[in-house]
Amino acid sequence: MSQKPKIKELLDESACAHNKTRTQACNAPTPGATTGGCAFEGAQISLFPYADAAHLVHGPMTCLASSWETRATQTDWPGRDLTQMGFTTDISLSDVVFSGEEKLTKAIDYIMTHYSPEAVFVYATCVTAMIGDDLDLICKQAADKHGVPMVPVHAPGFVGSKNLGSRLGGEAVLLNLIGTLEPETTTPFDINLIGEYNVTGDMWQYAHLLDELGIRILSTLSGNGRIADIRCAHRARLNVIVCAKSLISLTRKMQERYGIPQVSLSFYGKRDTSAGLLAIAEALGNLDLIARTKALILREEAKLEEKLKPYRALFAGKKAVLNTGGNKTWSIAAALQDLGIEVVATAVKKATEDDREKARQTLGRDGVLMMNPGVEQAKLIEEKGAHLLLAGGRSLYTAIKKGIAFADVNQEKKKSYGGYEGLLNLAEDLKHALQNPVFTLAARRAPWEK
Numbered sequence: 001m002s003q004k005p006k007i008k009e010l011l012d013e014s015a016c017a018h019n020k021t022r023t024q025a026c027n028a029p030t031p032g033a034t035t036g037g038c039a040f041e042g043a044q045i046s047l048f049p050y051a052d053a054a055h056l057v058h059g060p061m062t063c064l065a066s067s068w069e070t071r072a073t074q075t076d077w078p079g080r081d082l083t084q085m086g087f088t089t090d091i092s093l094s095d096v097v098f099s100g101e102e103k104l105t106k107a108i109d110y111i112m113t114h115y116s117p118e119a120v121f122v123y124a125t126c127v128t129a130m131i132g133d134d135l136d137l138i139c140k141q142a143a144d145k146h147g148v149p150m151v152p153v154h155a156p157g158f159v160g161s162k163n164l165g166s167r168l169g170g171e172a173v174l175l176n177l178i179g180t181l182e183p184e185t186t187t188p189f190d191i192n193l194i195g196e197y198n199v200t201g202d203m204w205q206y207a208h209l210l211d212e213l214g215i216r217i218l219s220t221l222s223g224n225g226r227i228a229d230i231r232c233a234h235r236a237r238l239n240v241i242v243c244a245k246s247l248i249s250l251t252r253k254m255q256e257r258y259g260i261p262q263v264s265l266s267f268y269g270k271r272d273t274s275a276g277l278l279a280i281a282e283a284l285g286n287l288d289l290i291a292r293t294k295a296l297i298l299r300e301e302a303k304l305e306e307k308l309k310p311y312r313a314l315f316a317g318k319k320a321v322l323n324t325g326g327n328k329t330w331s332i333a334a335a336l337q338d339l340g341i342e343v344v345a346t347a348v349k350k351a352t353e354d355d356r357e358k359a360r361q362t363l364g365r366d367g368v369l370m371m372n373p374g375v376e377q378a379k380l381i382e383e384k385g386a387h388l389l390l391a392g393g394r395s396l397y398t399a400i401k402k403g404i405a406f407a408d409v410n411q412e413k414k415k416s417y418g419g420y421e422g423l424l425n426l427a428e429d430l431k432h433a434l435q436n437p438v439f440t441l442a443a444r445r446a447p448w449e450k
């Protein structure tokens with residue numbers, strides 16, 4: 001049976017809130033969609049944090065380079081971190097003519113001999129999908145030969161956007177890994193973290209709190225993930241979607257197949273971290289757990305408020321423009337509000353309909369949702385009198401030109417902003433940005449220009 005997922009179904013996910021009204025599909029490809037990252041890139045980013053697996057790109061060398069190591073995902077996998085290796089079949093012209101299947105088989109054999117991973121993800125790319133290499137067959141033969149899962153990932157770039165690629169990555173995991181192993185033990189408080197990639201160690205900011213409450217992270221997709229754990233994910237009592245609606249198709253299907261309910265939440269900012277912890281406890285439905293979670297929240301919030309005191313005066317009256325994508329359009333906005341900073345605009349161009357709705361709720365009536373941030377952000381900084389721009393590295397020059405402070409909140413950021421402790425990291429970074437004289441100095445006109 002073909003392992004290829006039904007793209008049409010993923011383009012129009014029934015579990016998305018906006019689809020309840022049947023107005024529009026969330027992932028329909030638009031011309032130029034791959035310029036923000038192709039589907040292959042999205043799939044690889046979703047699965048890359050599995051450091052005990054090899055990630056083999058079946059395509060030209062350039063595909064590998066487009067997404068390798070683009071995020072600072074962290075792992076404490078004690079073995080060799082295989083995401084530090086870039087594996088590719090490096091398809092050439094003769095492979096296009098005579099097929100790249102033999103090369104793929106040899107590449108898998110090489111990886112198994114030299115690196116012994118727990119699984120191999122084999123990514124289709126535009127070229128190998130078009131020439132029709134049979135990934136399913138090669139992976140099945142290799143799995144029989146080597147005795148570890150070989151996961152064909154059918155997300156060639158041309159099928160659509162990065163977001164769709166993430167869904168396809170989730171499909172590959174569902175079809176090939178989840179439910180293929182039984183855990184040694186189970187507990188009534190086993191959860192899967194779905195869509196948590198542990199970028200800069202975000203997950204570690206709250207994992208110890210879950211641990212303290214007796215909530216066990218059975219598996220993750222895929223931050224600090226282990227292949228053996230995700231194979232047991234069907235035994236969890238709850239799927240926790242962390243800030244990433246791109247994997248909602250996966251959790252819906254797990255609910256249908258294994259009866260696992262889901263909650264969707266964010267661990268950015270004080271209010272959302274507290275609400276997230278409580279939502280997990282309530283979804284697990286144990287009264288004692290709920291009471292203990294409430295007590296833990298009170299304790300952690302009090303600790304946090306004490307530590308935030310020195311920042312309050314500095315942030316009072318400050319306004320920020322936020323230019324990022326996906327769930328961060330609202331989750332980082334909420335974290336800024338927790339610090340006492342007003343968010344006057346957020347970019348929603350790269351957000352799903354659900355994220356846009358949440359951004360609207362978070363910013364309120366006066367906040368601007370930017371559909372074209374490249375043009376709008378500079379104008380809004382002036383109009384709204386913003387003091388801060390939080391965005392990806394490319395927007396640094398806008399901040400310099402406008403003479404306002406800048407902080408990087410995209411994948412290039414170095415510190416975690418997740419959980420209670422992460423909010424303190426954000427406060428410290430923003431303090432440094434606001435106090436850094438370089439922004440105002442760089443915006444000054446030269447004396448002869450006056």
Ligand code: SF4
Pocket residue numbers: 034038039040041059062063066124125126127156157158
């Ligand atoms: S999969 Fe296709 S769109 Fe993506 S990097 Fe490769 S060639 Fe480009």
